[in-house]
Amino acid sequence: MTDDLLARHRAVLPSWMPLYYAEPIELVSGSGRRVTDARGRTYLDFFGGVLTNMIGYDIPEIREAVQRQLATGLVHTSTLYLIRQQVELAEKIVRHSGIPDARVFFTNSGTEANEAALLAATNHRRSHQILAVRNSYHGRTYAAMGVTGNRSWSASALNPLQVAWLHSGERLRGLLSRLDAADRVDAAVEDLREVLATQTAGDVACLIAEPIQGVGGFVHGPDGLLAAWRKVLDEHGILLISDEVQTGWGRTGEHFWGYQAHGVTPDLLTFAKGIGNGFALAGVVGRAEIMESVPAISFSTFGGNPIATAAGNAVLDYLIDHDLQANAARVGAILADGLRAAVGGLDPVAEVRGKGLMLGVEFVHPGTVEPDPALTTRVFEACRAGGLLVGKGGLYGNVLRMGPPLTLTEDEAREGLAILVDAIGSCVGGEVAA
Structure with missing residues (x-):
């Protein structure tokens, strides 16, 4: 997104309608489970327009x-x-x-x-x-x-x-x-x-x-x-x-x-x-x-x-x-099991939860259940820097939310998992399981 478009957005749209990221992006095209921004950067999309692009992008049948x-x-x-x-x-x-x-x-x-x-x-x-x-x-x-x-x-x-x-x-x-x-x-x-x-x-x-x-x-x-x-x-x-x-x-x-x-x-x-x-x-x-x-x-x-x-x-x-319900169970397990094994034991990770392709990671201050939205935002930005789009949520804004298209492949699940684990590890500063 250019600075001009961001300025135009702020001039005509209300401030209570938020934009993601410290440097907001304009998405201009999509294919499968990937989207591309105005600067030509392509991302694996794990949020799907807030769980809306359920089949993915540019699907011929649709x-x-x-x-x-x-x-x-x-x-x-x-x-x-x-x-x-x-x-x-x-x-x-x-x-x-x-x-x-x-x-x-x-x-x-x-x-x-x-x-x-x-x-x-x-x-x-x-x-x-x-x-x-x-x-x-x-x-x-x-x-x-x-x-x-x-x-x-x-x-x-x-x-x-x-x-x-x-x-x-x-x-x-x-x-x-x-x-x-x-x-x-x-x-x-x-x-x-x-x-x-x-x-x-x-x-x-x-x-x-x-x-x-x-x-x-x-x-x-x-x-x-x-x-x-x-x-x-x-x-x-x-x-x-x-x-x-x-x-x-x-x-x-x-x-x-x-x-x-x-x-x-x-x-x-x-x-x-x-x-x-x-x-x-x-x-x-x-x-x-x-x-x-x-x-x-x-x-x-x-x-x-x-x-x-x-x-x-x-x-x-x-x-x-295409029995996408079964696919959600299969690739969702890759993500959930992988996240629990790699980061579930870290002190700032209170819980990895969800079912199928509806997964969340909640971040807290170590040794407590006090929400840590600042850490969540850092991980959120690190995911984007690594080429992965995720969402945020929770009552306190301290939950990383993932709702990828139900067509997500096993290889894409593993690719996204690696980016997630790297992002969490880089922001938490603790040892991430291999």
């Missing part, structure tokens, strides 16, 4: 599907007309959702998808009381921000919803971290019962939860936590929304959806990011009786438009045909 739709001259028709690509994609999503008798509503982003899920749930239950999880992130608009439990991403204290907060099951900090792992689910259930008894009145609409918290630093509670919560929710008729914006489409390697690790089926799930592989595509899928609870006309002008759903169909077909 490009050709979009070009076929462009050739018709119909870029947009609005959902007031039948859209064949939209119907076909909805049929596929319903089949893969695991939710019986489901309906799909398409939107442009994960934020809008969560807003739509909250709209359906609150209408179905005739209540604006919501259960949400601490350290969560669900979007930047009014209601979605209201159920976001991360102060760094909560741009307003105003809230149209009445929200009660549950413990996240975070393993490093908080009350539940003091317990043995086997006791955390029971403690979380007790917490839910107490919250319902003390912070709610009458019917509660829903619990919205991420199976793995994305912006929160890839933190997740024990497998089975959602099912344990669900037993209590069912006693009160409370709905469960699984926010699969980052965990969906096989990224965790274990399952197609994050909720499946918990042995429970949600009433509604939201999806976004990877399904469009860069095209704006998202939505909510849920049981028909809930989705049909919206009492007035509501539609999304651009949600599920012909171009986006042409891309979405090609993405989902490619994902299934």
Whole structure:
């Protein structure tokens, strides 16, 4: 990026919309799992536009599907007309959702998808009381921000919803971290019962939860936590929304959806990011009786438009045909096992965590669980200097986040791992395992 473009950016865009790196870069092209900046430097991309370029860059099957739709001259028709690509994609999503008798509503982003899920749930239950999880992130608009439990991403204290907060099951900090792992689910259930008894009145609409918290630093509670919560929710008729914006489409390697690790089926799930592989595509899928609870006309002008759903169909077909869920498990294990072996024992590394191709490394001051965002930033910059793009996150900005395209090869995983290990070793100053 030239200084001129950076200056122009700062002159016309708000300061609260951050840019990565001390010297921001302009990405101008991409191929496979690599992107190239305006100065000609090529990087291996381990963040994929924040887990969005799920299949990678310049994929012929996706490009050709979009070009076929462009050739018709119909870029947009609005959902007031039948859209064949939209119907076909909805049929596929319903089949893969695991939710019986489901309906799909398409939107442009994960934020809008969560807003739509909250709209359906609150209408179905005739209540604006919501259960949400601490350290969560669900979007930047009014209601979605209201159920976001991360102060760094909560741009307003105003809230149209009445929200009660549950413990996240975070393993490093908080009350539940003091317990043995086997006791955390029971403690979380007790917490839910107490919250319902003390912070709610009458019917509660829903619990919205991420199976793995994305912006929160890839933190997740024990497998089975959602099912344990669900037993209590069912006693009160409370709905469960699984926010699969980052965990969906096989990224965790274990399952197609994050909720499946918990042995429970949600009433509604939201999806976004990877399904469009860069095209704006998202939505909510849920049981028909809930989705049909919206009492007035509501539609999304651009949600599920012909171009986006042409891309979405090609993405989902490619994902299934190439069994990218299995690939995520295989190459994700190379990264996770390699990181734990090489840097997991270093004092500033509190935890290497995640599933499949959704991995985080949390940095702390040695001998404590005090977050070290400064060290995280140094490692982040060192990765870029080594030719690797990663992300940052966590409540305290001290987690290195990685969500590579699900097409990542074993050789690319090892290449990225070597850069990561070198970057961490150079910044930590400790001995890195060979």
